[in-house]
Amino acid sequence: MKKIITKSLSILGFTIPMFGCDAPVMYGTPWADYEVEGKVLDADGDPIKGIKVSLIEDQYNSQSTQSLENGTFKVSLGTIPFDKLKLTAQDIDGAENGGEFEEKTVELDFSKIKYTGESDGWYHGKKSLEQDIVLEEKEN
Numbered sequence: 001m002k003k004i005i006t007k008s009l010s011i012l013g014f015t016i017p018m019f020g021c022d023a024p025v026m027y028g029t030p031w032a033d034y035e036v037e038g039k040v041l042d043a044d045g046d047p048i049k050g051i052k053v054s055l056i057e058d059q060y061n062s063q064s065t066q067s068l069e070n071g072t073f074k075v076s077l078g079t080i081p082f083d084k085l086k087l088t089a090q091d092i093d094g095a096e097n098g099g100e101f102e103e104k105t106v107e108l109d110f111s112k113i114k115y116t117g118e119s120d121g122w123y124h125g126k127k128s129l130e131q132d133i134v135l136e137e138k139e140n
Helices: 002-011
Strands: 031-042 051-058 061-066 072-079 084-091 104-109 123-130 133-135
Touching: 031 051, 031 084, 051 072, 051 133, 061 072, 072 084, 084 133, 104 133
Parallel strands: 031 123, 031 133
Antiparallel strands: 031 072, 051 061, 051 084, 084 104
């Protein structure tokens, strides 16, 4: 009878410590925070403001920001742990920022960066890196 109850409850997603389970029960998915900061620059090394910068896991999970007057940006994304993410830069305001620039995508490798911060249960911590993006002007 004890086996029938245990199997029935486990099918429903329950565990009962009195049946010999000493480990804590955790539900969810492992996750981590990723942060990228840097500058968006033109080919001469001058900062470009108003560029949309996106940190992308896949087509369903991304975060975006815009570069400031001095070209700096900072973007963060919380997701399941990955070694590689993509960073894209898009000129969304046309010539208003001093020219029209080609879109650029950079693959970021987080595999050699150690997690920082508190890791608890499913949370792995945070990985940060610096990445500048140099954009080429569009040819007319």
